[in-house]
Amino acid sequence: MLLDLTELLLYDLLGLDPDSRIHAAIHFFVHDTIKIFLLLAVMIFVIGVVRTWLPDQKLKRWMSSGGIMGNFVAALFGAITPFCSCSSVPIFISLLRAGAPLGVTFSFLITSPIINEYLVVLMAGEFGMPIALAYVVSGLVIGTLAGAVLGRMKLERFLESDILSSAPADEEQVKYTWKSRLKYGYDEAVSVIKQIWIWVLVGVGFGAFIHNFVPEETIRGMMSATGIFSVPIATLLGVPMYGSCAAIVPVAVVLFEKGIPLGTALAFMMGMAALSLPEAIMLRRTMKLPLIGLFFGITSIAIVATGYLLNALAPMLMGP
Numbered sequence: 001m002l003l004d005l006t007e008l009l010l011y012d013l014l015g016l017d018p019d020s021r022i023h024a025a026i027h028f029f030v031h032d033t034i035k036i037f038l039l040l041a042v043m044i045f046v047i048g049v050v051r052t053w054l055p056d057q058k059l060k061r062w063m064s065s066g067g068i069m070g071n072f073v074a075a076l077f078g079a080i081t082p083f084c085s086c087s088s089v090p091i092f093i094s095l096l097r098a099g100a101p102l103g104v105t106f107s108f109l110i111t112s113p114i115i116n117e118y119l120v121v122l123m124a125g126e127f128g129m130p131i132a133l134a135y136v137v138s139g140l141v142i143g144t145l146a147g148a149v150l151g152r153m154k155l156e157r158f159l160e161s162d163i164l165s166s167a168p169a170d171e172e173q174v175k176y177t178w179k180s181r182l183k184y185g186y187d188e189a190v191s192v193i194k195q196i197w198i199w200v201l202v203g204v205g206f207g208a209f210i211h212n213f214v215p216e217e218t219i220r221g222m223m224s225a226t227g228i229f230s231v232p233i234a235t236l237l238g239v240p241m242y243g244s245c246a247a248i249v250p251v252a253v254v255l256f257e258k259g260i261p262l263g264t265a266l267a268f269m270m271g272m273a274a275l276s277l278p279e280a281i282m283l284r285r286t287m288k289l290p291l292i293g294l295f296f297g298i299t300s301i302a303i304v305a306t307g308y309l310l311n312a313l314a315p316m317l318m319g320p
Contacts, residue, residue, distance in 0.1 A: 002038075006031040021212050028208040033201065041189050047094045048188030052181040068148045071107040074100070075143035078111030079136070088112040089282045090192045096286075097188075102159070103151015110299055111143030113273045126253045127262075130317045134310060135266060142270070142302040149298055158291035202281050230264045231307035235300050238271025262314040267307030274299055 006027060010016045016023040074095075078088070088109050095105040115136055123132040176184070252269040256262060275296055283292050310317070 025208040025212040032204050044094050044189040044192050045185040048185030049181050052176045052184050070104045071144045071147040074104045074107040075111040075140050078108040079115040102156055103147045106150045107143045107147025110146055110274055114139040134317055138306045146298050146302045155291050158288040231267050232304045234264045234268035235271040235303050238268040239275045240277050261311045263307040263310030266310055267303050270303045
C-alpha cells in the first residue's frame, strides 16, 4: 500500500517520469524514508513499552549471564524483525539504552537485515528450500559469532556517550500505569528519532543514488573475472550497495543464473543486506570510526567464510 501511495504521489500527482533514473531515485528516497520512519516509530514504541516491565538491571543480568546464548537470542530476535540495515540502527540504540551488552546488540544489528520472513519466502521460491534454510542458518551463525567476538573485545569506550545519556539510572525504580507505559514508549520513540533523523535522511539519500546509478552489469562483470577471490570481492562490492530485500534476492538470482557460484552470489547478497554505507553514516551518530571499522571488518570476514562454505556445499544443497 505504501508503494502504491508513493507512486500515486510522485508519478500521478507530481508527474514524475518512472523511466527517469533521477525520478526513480526520488521515488526510492521517499518510499524508503517513509517506510523506515514508520517502522522505527512503531518498533521503538513497542520496545519502550516492553521495557517498563523489564528493569534495566534485570535485563542486563538476563542478557549477560548466558554467554553466547545471549548473542543467539539477539540474533534470533533480529531474524524475526522486518528491518533493513538502516532501520535496524535505532533498534540497536534502544537495546543499548535498555542495558543490553554491546556484543549482544551487535548480534541483532547483524542478523536483522540479513534474515526476515519475506526474504526467506523469496529465496525459497527462487533458489529452493534447502538453499533458503542454509542461508537462514548461515545468517544466524554470522550474527551470533560476530556479535560474540565484538562483545569480548571490550569496545564500549568507542560509543558516543550522549546517545546513551537518557538511559535511566540503575537504581531507579518506577511504578508504571498503562498510561505511563504508553507515554514512556512514545517518549522513547520521539527521543531516538530526534537524535538520528538527519542521519536517516542522509543514509537513505546516499542509498537511493547507489541503487539507481550503479549498473548491475558492472558488478557482475567484476565478480566473474576474479576466480578464487570472487567471494571477498563479491562481499566488498555488496557493502556499498543498498536496497530492500525484495530487490536483493532478484539480484542474487541474476548473478547465479549468469554463472556466479552460489556462495559468491549469496555473499554479495549478505554484504548488501547486512552492511551498507548508509548504515555506516547512521552508525557514526552512535559510535566512533574505529568501532564502525571493526564491526564492518569482522562481519565481512564472517560473510566471506560463509560464502566459501556455501560454494563447497552447493552441489549437495542444489541436488541432482
